[in-house]
Amino acid sequence: MEKNKINADQFVERFMDADLKHLTYIQTPIKIFPLSDIAPYLKTPIPTFFFGYNLLIHITKGHFKHQIASTEYQVEAPAVLISNYGHTSAIDAVDKNAQGHCVLIKEQAMTSLFREQEILNIFSISPLLNLQAEDDVELTQLLEILNREIYTKQPYKELYESILRTVLLKIIKLSNSNKSLARKQEIAITFKQLIHTHFYDQKKVKFYADKLAVSENYLNRCVSSVFKKSSKELILEVAIIHSQLLLSETTKSVANIAYELEFTDPSYFARLFKKIVGISPTDYRQSLNSI
Template structure:
């Protein structure tokens, strides 16, 4: 099965030119200027399994970014948030785009932020268009984080504090800083767990046990927030990853079906078409 793509792998596979300044930063939080990235991308970038949390602040230009089945047209000034475990692709990029790009290891997210803050981050729409004032205040914070992480001896506590300030500011600008109710918390924690465990765990009882709730209560929580059952959400994540396998591998549709533990190819094709809108065969043909 496909593995998450980390930052260094992304540079090696999808960028051209001398990119040593982007490689081998050992910090769990990395930040780059878009001027260091945009001109060197091999566009279009095919779907990848995102192995980090991505935060892009665009101050000039545009790009098209696909998260799961949805394509976002990002025009400055704006922020795009893409979380660990998503299937992502980049359709187009303005090579003169300006702003910053931050990459955060998933383990760093859980060590820097409280659970409630992480859940609030996940409630933010992937695309947040900014006012002039909001753009300016975020640009200052991104600049401070860039300066700190690019000194010879970055101060870990300061860089983490700046990252936290950045994300909390984005939450405030998105109006997503309302207190979540219990059902919203359970549904969002379930979705995070699915993205991290779907390869091994497809049984709803596993997730109910991890969240210390009954299966019925879990289903009610997920349905109230996402308008779908827990099983449907798991299937949706599986289909997202099947899209990546269909694109990147030459394995048969039947092999992919069984690798993802679908009972048979006809059932897999039926679920795939229901979620994606076309059959796996047509999807592979169009993608290639």
């Protein structure tokens, strides 16, 4: 799905109104923008898209409605929303007066900043974290410092990376994800990460079980205990979520999209799509055209 991912510049061009010269893009693996510079200009609802960054939104005033994969979140300030790289997103509504910060983090920056266990902890965080007032203030202060450092004439990489690391570790602590993960949790979370990398042409549970050096039965038990779904259900769900992106961004037929995603039977793909999304692929595309 790399070919379909959207970077920050493309997002602005496609989904925002007006002259946005106030948004400055700098060549750093970490980008930060005040929500007050973004929220008033978003052309919502924004259909499913695949964003080429890890996303962190800290909202201090206002609200927005954001879909990550198949789950919709109603976000009310003060709160933090995290969307990891590899997931699809859709933005249904945004308070034009929202305040806070939006942080974009390239995947290579995440892996250089954190140890594997810490990355798994970030993945284990529920995407939405509601904040107490004192924690909201502390995160605001840290993100304002991050914003100032990144937009200095000579940003100091070690400093802004250290500030971001502090922000994310604070969020891990607040989410109670700072404890060591149990073996079943580690396997289930790593499995989900692997799906987002390989789902395009690997839909058999055995492939992922072999990657993780566990049996298929044990993998199923791990996944079921964490996500309340079978391994196969999770693989197919990720594929269907990404098919929404192809339906919105291309004019390919439903059958061709099914074949591109390695479904051998377009009818089965259409039935599965309706089961997961609630409407048929054709109706889903028509609903996008009516926006």
